[in-house]
Amino acid sequence: MNHRPAYLLLIGATILQTNLVFAQGxxxxxxxxxxxxxxxxxxxxxLVDDQGNLTRVRDVARGHYTVMTLGCxx
Amino acid sequence: MFxxxxxxxxxxxxxxxxxPVTIEERLMHVAEAKxxxxxSVNWLADTMDNVWHEAxxxxxxSELVIDPKGVIVARRAWSDPEELRRDLERFVxxxxxxxxxxDLDLPTQRPAPTVAKGIVSRIEKPEGxxxxxxxxxxxxxxxxxxxxxxxxxxxxxxxxGNGTMYLGFHLDxxxxxxxxxxxxxxxxxxxxxxxxxxxxxxxVGPNVEEPADADPREFLIDVTAESVDQPLGLDVFYxxxxxxxxxxxxxxxxxxxxxxxxxxxxxxxxxxxxxxxLGVGPSGRGGxxxxxxxxxxxxxxxxxxxxxxxxxxxxxxxxxxRGVFGQMDADDDGFLTESxxxxxxxxxxxxxx
Numbered sequence: 305m306n307h308r309p310a311y312l313l314l315i316g317a318t319i320l321q322t323n324l325v326f327a328q329g330x331x332x333x334x335x336x337x338x339x340x341x342x343x344x345x346x347x348x349x350x351l352v353d354d355q356g357n358l359t360r361v362r363d364v365a366r367g368h369y370t371v372m373t374l375g376c377x378x
Numbered sequence: 379m380f381x382x383x384x385x386x387x388x389x390x391x392x393x394x395x396x397x398p399v400t401i402e403e404r405l406m407h408v409a410e411a412k413x414x415x416x417x418s419v420n421w422l423a424d425t426m427d428n429v430w431h432e433a434x435x436x437x438x439x440s441e442l443v444i445d446p447k448g449v450i451v452a453r454r455a456w457s458d459p460e461e462l463r464r465d466l467e468r469f470v471x472x473x474x475x476x477x478x479x480x481d482l483d484l485p486t487q488r489p490a491p492t493v494a495k496g497i498v499s500r501i502e503k504p505e506g507x508x509x510x511x512x513x514x515x516x517x518x519x520x521x522x523x524x525x526x527x528x529x530x531x532x533x534x535x536x537x538x539g540n541g542t543m544y545l546g547f548h549l550d551x552x553x554x555x556x557x558x559x560x561x562x563x564x565x566x567x568x569x570x571x572x573x574x575x576x577x578x579x580x581x582v583g584p585n586v587e588e589p590a591d592a593d594p595r596e597f598l599i600d601v602t603a604e605s606v607d608q609p610l611g612l613d614v615f616y617x618x619x620x621x622x623x624x625x626x627x628x629x630x631x632x633x634x635x636x637x638x639x640x641x642x643x644x645x646x647x648x649x650x651x652x653x654x655x656l657g658v659g660p661s662g663r664g665g666x667x668x669x670x671x672x673x674x675x676x677x678x679x680x681x682x683x684x685x686x687x688x689x690x691x692x693x694x695x696x697x698x699x700r701g702v703f704g705q706m707d708a709d710d711d712g713f714l715t716e717s718x719x720x721x722x723x724x725x726x727x728x729x730x731x
Contacts, residue, residue, distance in 0.1 A: 335437055339435045374385045374457075
């Protein structure tokens with residue numbers, strides 16, 4: 305059983321996965337201006353967990369520090 | 379807690395992956411991402427109307443750190459592991475021995491095995507193509523969309539609906555299916571609204587001698603439009619078999635095509651004489667045929683091999699390369715030779731596998 309901190313797995317996976325994406329005509333940095341800012345509460349949105357269950361983001365993040373990173377296969 | 383949030387494909391068709399059309403298919407992508415990455419990190423899938431992706435400004439790889447009260451305490455447009463580590467040390471505390479990527483022993487799996495085989499030639503798209511909106515009519519189909527139609531428009535299409543439209547019919551590799559060429563080629567029919575003309579309005583894929591293959595079937599359509607307000611109808615008919623040969627079925631499916639840019643994707647795939655390449659859209663940035671490519675700015679092999687042993691390890695590889703390291707490592711020995719480096723994804727010699 306691997307007892308390494310889970311976030312280290314994420315860091316590694318982040319490097320492996322997300323470097324497949326590259327900037328487009330409108331830089332992500334510019335588009336990200338529309339995203340929630342530091343000090344704001346995360347949006348009250350609902351996502352889907354890997355079992356297909358609807359999951360409120362605020363429930364996921366409640367009570368502990370949470371990292372949320374966007375990614376995809378390409 | 380750590381979550382990846384699975385979003386729309388940034389580059390549909392790259393590594394043969396095509397956009398899911400249902401949440402069940404998006405969850406199949408999540409499972410595939412777990413397989414490819416070999417990671418146990420938690421995943422959430424964005425909804426099919428992409429609420430999280432939209433909230434994050436349609437960024438492909440943004441990242442939030444959220445405190446226990448739900449307040450955002452760090453954010454960045456591009457995920458950065460080193461900066462994230464510093465964030466976590468600041469908010470949660472440092473660890474005694476930071477784990478290196480090499481310590482994780484993460485397998486870098488190859489893409490799904492059902493991929494284009496190079497039997498049917500790819501077409502070369504005009505410059506500046508960009509994905510346009512294409513919506514499958516799910517309720518009208520009794521079977522999954524084993525084949526996903528993709529549509530792109532050239533700058534003329536994107537400007538006022540007059541120009542060249544790309545139609546590509548791509549097998550979804552996650553269904554492990556292939557074309558049943560013995561039964562007949564793919565056929566399509568476009569239904570244009572009043573004021574719109576499409577040439578050709580119908581098409582038939584090539585007759586292929588091989589009994590089965592997985593190559594895309596592609597067409598270029600000339601479009602003249604007085605207005606782009608109304609969508610085009612697209613009907614597709616094909617024969618599909620799964621790779622395990624448990625079924626072979628005739629499939630008739632329909633789409634609605636709107637002559638407007640699909641903002642949920644980032645780039646088009648440009649097919650050139652050198653094979654498929656990532657390209658930018660109509661902004662023209664990146665220059666040259668197909669615009670910027672993965673390999674642009676790639677460093678020299680020697681600069682990535684500081685110990686001069688003639689090969690690049692995962693640790694020596696720059697971050698961008700690590701995501702495709704497994705694909706480049708043809709002999710799976712964990713190192714890239716100069717030959718593997720030169721022929722890997724994004725290089726001019728790359729061919730779709």
